[in-house]
Amino acid sequence: MQNFDQIIVLVIVFTAAFVTWKMVKDFYITKMNMVFAHIIAIATSSFMLLSTMFLFVPKNYQRGQTAEVELSFLSVGIVIIMVGILYLFFKYIPSKDK
Helix, strand or coil, rough: HHHHHHHHHHHHHHHHHHHHHHHHHHHHHCCCCCCHHHHHHHHHHHHHHHHHHHHCCCCCCCCCCCCCCCCCCCHHHHHHHHHHHHHHHHHHHHHCCC
């Protein structure tokens, strides 16, 4: 069961990072050079990857003694809210102004 939780957390974390990268790259590619847009997107998605991974770390983590990840509805909800806010800033609001 522990490996199943780790797989679910990795899928959630990588999906959030990929969606963040795609939204940020698509937003900045219209405003600046493709290389700079890609670099900004990679930096932003790296921060998303780290912040979502920190959400799933148990509060009392001890190496080798406790579970490595803790899957909870609150953490999944926070990830969905973070990606939703980024969607609002990078996709919905700019497309509504056009």
